[in-house]
Amino acid sequence: MRFIVSEGRLIPEVLAKANDPAAKPISHIDSMPSIPMHPEFPYSPELLSFLEGKQLLLEELPFPLDLIQAHYEHGYLSYEKGMMKTKHGWRCMRCGNEEHHFFASFPCARCQTVCTYCRKCIMMGRVSTCTPLVVSRFSFPQDRYLSPLSWNGTLSQGQQRAADAVEDAVVHNGELLVWAVCGAGKTEVLFPGIARALEMGKRVCIATPRTDVVRELFPRLQQAFPSVPLIALYGGSDDRGKFAPLVLSTTHQLLRFSRAFDVMVIDEVDAFPYSVEPMLEYAAAKARKEASSLIYLTATPHPAWQKEIKRGKRKAVTIPARYHGFPLPVPSFEWCSNWRRQLKHRRLPRNVLAWVQSRIKTAKQAFLFVPHIDVLEQVVCILKQLDQRIEGVHAEDPQRAEKVQAFRDGRIPLLVTTTILERGVTVPNIDVAVLGAEDDIFTESALVQIAGRVGRSAQYPSGDIRFFHYGKTRQMIAAKRQMERMNKEAAERGLLKTQ
Ligand SMILES: [Zn+2]
Numbered sequence: 001m002r003f004i005v006s007e008g009r010l011i012p013e014v015l016a017k018a019n020d021p022a023a024k025p026i027s028h029i030d031s032m033p034s035i036p037m038h039p040e041f042p043y044s045p046e047l048l049s050f051l052e053g054k055q056l057l058l059e060e061l062p063f064p065l066d067l068i069q070a071h072y073e074h075g076y077l078s079y080e081k082g083m084m085k086t087k088h089g090w091r092c093m094r095c096g097n098e099e100h101h102f103f104a105s106f107p108c109a110r111c112q113t114v115c116t117y118c119r120k121c122i123m124m125g126r127v128s129t130c131t132p133l134v135v136s137r138f139s140f141p142q143d144r145y146l147s148p149l150s151w152n153g154t155l156s157q158g159q160q161r162a163a164d165a166v167e168d169a170v171v172h173n174g175e176l177l178v179w180a181v182c183g184a185g186k187t188e189v190l191f192p193g194i195a196r197a198l199e200m201g202k203r204v205c206i207a208t209p210r211t212d213v214v215r216e217l218f219p220r221l222q223q224a225f226p227s228v229p230l231i232a233l234y235g236g237s238d239d240r241g242k243f244a245p246l247v248l249s250t251t252h253q254l255l256r257f258s259r260a261f262d263v264m265v266i267d268e269v270d271a272f273p274y275s276v277e278p279m280l281e282y283a284a285a286k287a288r289k290e291a292s293s294l295i296y297l298t299a300t301p302h303p304a305w306q307k308e309i310k311r312g313k314r315k316a317v318t319i320p321a322r323y324h325g326f327p328l329p330v331p332s333f334e335w336c337s338n339w340r341r342q343l344k345h346r347r348l349p350r351n352v353l354a355w356v357q358s359r360i361k362t363a364k365q366a367f368l369f370v371p372h373i374d375v376l377e378q379v380v381c382i383l384k385q386l387d388q389r390i391e392g393v394h395a396e397d398p399q400r401a402e403k404v405q406a407f408r409d410g411r412i413p414l415l416v417t418t419t420i421l422e423r424g425v426t427v428p429n430i431d432v433a434v435l436g437a438e439d440d441i442f443t444e445s446a447l448v449q450i451a452g453r454v455g456r457s458a459q460y461p462s463g464d465i466r467f468f469h470y471g472k473t474r475q476m477i478a479a480k481r482q483m484e485r486m487n488k489e490a491a492e493r494g495l496l497k498t499q
């Protein structure tokens with residue numbers, strides 16, 4: 001689409017009375033007019049409630065263009081550039097992409113020029129140099145909820161302190177990092193703060209890079225806040241395009257929001273792809289109101305953030321103890337020679353094999369983490385000779401869910417896995433080993449998460465964690481230190497059970 005600039009406003013070429021040679025794609029218009037809001041305008045509540053808090057493409061708005069234009073001309077919505085020229089090229093204003101190789105050009109029928117578009121967020125509909133993003137400038141009064149929380153669990157002492165800090169951040173629009181060890185129970189820590197936000201008429205979003213997390217949190221939040229409309233946004237969910245006081249969203253779905261939320265919680269902030277993928281950061285910043293709070297939840301903050309916390313440059317609260325009050329089991333390191341060479345001869349290092357045999361013998365379930373799929377296949381092949389029930393699972397495995405379920409049911413004694421199971425899967429009584437812990441894929445954060453699988457239940461709070469390696473790495477040492485530090489802090493703060 002092309003626009004004409006006339007009398008301090010933009011007019012879509014298709015609505016203009018005559019052809020205008022000066023019509024331009026929106027990204028090429030130098031100064032964008034701003035229009036004051038006309039309070040007497042009989043606005044369409046359907047259109048404005050559909051658009052509230054959003055940033056949408058025209059084709060995502062099921063309303064006629066002249067109605068949209070009338071709202072624009074009376075200051076109720078604005079057109080923003082889908083792409084912005086930068087010093088080095090373009091920036092996609094929906095997803096924040098500036099990387100050259102994620103842009104492409106095509107002869108565009110809508111603006112009759114060669115149009116540049118963003119490939120990075122193309123699955124949400126195309127944003128190109130002639131694409132306006134439609135943003136609401138109007139907001140309806142927000143509902144307040146009286147005592148919306150109906151959760152009657154109790155928080156541990158460590159959780160309570162973090163929950164107080166979250167609530168404080170919510171009330172004062174602050175920024176806070178909650179660093180909670182695996183198994184600390186970080187979701188419950190949000191409950192009092194969310195309740196307070198809803199009482200104040202604030203809108204809350206919990207954003208995460210992972211669809212699994214959205215699906216897992218949904219029933220828990222629904223139960224905790226039964227009277228509050230809650231929606232879950234992820235690729236394929238029925239709630240896409242809707243808005244509610246309480247929203248759970250993945251990165252991509254969050255891209256459709258703009259200045260919508262008073263409280264933004266980012267869960268599993270260290271998880272792939274956030275750590276290597278700036279899109280969630282951009283989306284979360286765009287979806288927050290200017291005055292809003294920002295809360296990060298993580299078990300394994302990025303090393304740069306750990307440094308900032310240590311220097312007092314980042315506000316953080318730690319929960320160093322698990323909810324059951326037992327210390328984190330700490331990994332031990334064991335050298336296992338050049339295991340790759342042994343694999344070539346269809347053998348496993350003797351100590352690794354002995355570790356597996358002893359789990360089978362004592363019927364203690366275990367995960368064996370390996371760095372790559374090719375390793376996985378070789379290892380499973382060798383281990384099946386020990387016990388036919390041993391299985392392997394990886395990200396593209398079509399039977400992934402079934403195998404994880406079979407493991408939970410106790411039908412698989414040992415599951416060989418790539419890092420896909422490093423988080424999320426919780427099984428009560430297991431041991432964990434890593435083969436090739438020196439591989440680059442096993443970062444400090446990945447290793448902490450892997451170790452975090454062990455001892456999660458109060459009934460079985462301990463277990464064996466073994467990092468088999470062919471040369472210790474800094475990452476391994478940092479992971480172990482991190483867990484030891486947390487145990488020390490938990491003991492000093494009196495958060496551990498005294499026998
Ligand atoms: Zn984009």
Ligand SMILES: [Zn+2]
Binds near residue numbers: 129
């Ligand atoms: Zn175009």
